[in-house]
C-alpha cells in the first residue's frame with residue numbers, strides 16, 4: 521500500500537475537472553427540476569439522464585493508467601436537497617472506465633473515506649491478488665492498484681467495493697461504476713458505439729430516503745432476508761430522468777446495480793428489443809425479447825430501434841414493482857446509422873467437465889450459508905485445478921431468491937432445474953446467475969491463466985445483504 525497525502529490541493533482540483541467533463545447529455549451533477557414524486561425524500565430533481573464521465577487512460581510507459589478517488593460527497597436526488605453520498609470522482613457513482621483487450625492496465629484507487637474499503641473489478645479475468653476482495657482492503661488515506669493485462673472479450677463489467685461485511689452499505693451510499701472492455705471484434709461490429717449518444721450506460725438501482733432526503737441504510741432482519749428494496753428507483757443516480765434519443769438504434773448497457781432487487785425490465789409500449797450481450801461477452805446472435813429479468817450485478821446490453829419514430833415518448837419500465845426508470849423522448853435526428861448484425865461473436869463451450877461440485881444456498885434468521893458454512897476469511901472452501909472444465913450445481917434451498925456469482929472467470933449455463941433448455945439470452949458468458957426460491961442451476965466453468973495457492977477468489981450470492989451476512993465462500997486456483 522502506498523501512503524497518500526490526504527486530499528491534497530491537486531487531488532481536489534482533479535475531482536472537479538473529472539466531474540465537470542461528462543457525456544454530452546449531462547454529467548452526474550447536471551440536474552434540473554422536473555418529474556413526479558415516486559419516493560420519500562421530496563421533489564425529484566430529475567431532468568436529463570446523467571451519463572457517467574467516460575474515463576480514458578493515461579499512457580505511462582505502455583501501461584494504461586486510471587486514477588480514481590473514493591470520496592464522501594453530496595448529490596442532488598431531490599430539488600434543493602444535498603444528499604450525503606459516497607462516490608468515485610463524482611457526486612454519486614463513478615466514471616465509466618474504457619479498457620481494451622490486450623492492454624496492460626493499472627487502476628489506482630485512493631481511499632478518501634473514513635473507513636477501510638476494497639475495490640473489486642466485477643467480471644474481470646485477473647490474478648487473485650488483483651481481484652480487490654477483502655484480502656486487498658486498504659485504509660483511509662491509502663491507495664491500492666489493480667494491475668493486470670486485460671485478457672477477455674468485449675463486454676460491460678463494473679467496479680464496486682468488496683469490503684468484508686461492509687459491501688452492501690458502501691455500494692448503497694454510491695460507490696460503483698462501469699468498466700467497458702472493447703476489442704477488435706467489437707470494433708468491427710456495426711453497433712451503436714457513440715458513448716452517451718447512441719451507446720448509453722444505465723446503472724439501475726433503488727434506494728430508501730428519509731424525509732430529509734438522506735439515504736437510509738438500516739436493514740431490519742426481515743429486510744436482510746427478503747431484500748433491502750427502496751421505494752425510489754434511480755437510473756445513473758437520477759429519479760425518472762429523461763433521455764432524449766436519436767431516431768435510430770440505441771444501445772443500452774444495463775447493470776442491475778441494486779443491493780438485492782430483481783428487476784423485470786421492458787418498455788411502456790411493450791415493444792420488442794434485442795439483447796446483444798450478457799455479463800461477459802456478446803451473445804452469438806441477438807435475442808428478441810420484450811422483457812428482461814436482471815438480478816443484482818447481472819448486466820445486459822440491449823439494442824432498441826427507434827428508427828422513424830421521431831416525437832415518440834415512452835419509458836423504460838420496471839414491472840415487478842411498477843416503477844419508471846427512464847423517460848425516453850425520441851427527439852433527435854440520427855447523427856449516424858447502424859444496422860445490428862445477425863451474428864455477433866463465437867463463444868467457447870468450455871469443453872467436457874472432468875469434475876463436479878455442488879453448492880447449497882441456505883440459512884436462517886439473517887445468517888446465510890453455502891454448504892452449511894458462513895463466510896470465514898481464514899477458510900479456503902474449494903481448491904480448483906487450472907485448465908480443468910468443471911460443472912458446478914448451485915441449489916437454492918430457501919423460499920427466498922438468491923443468485924450466484926463467481927470471480928476470476930465466466931461460466932456457461934447447462935441446466936436450470938435439471939432441464940437443458942436454457943433461455944436464448946442466458947446462453948452467453950455469465951458471471952452471475954439468478955436462482956429463484958427453491959430452484960437450481962448447473963453451469964460449466966474453467967479456470968484459466970492464473971494460479972495462486974495462497975490468495976483466494978470468491979463465490980457468493982450477489983444480493984449484498986446475503987453476501988455480507990455469510991453467503992460467500994473462497995476458492996483458490998492451483
Ligand SMILES: [Cu+2]
Nearest residue numbers: 922981983986
Ligand atoms: Cu442471496
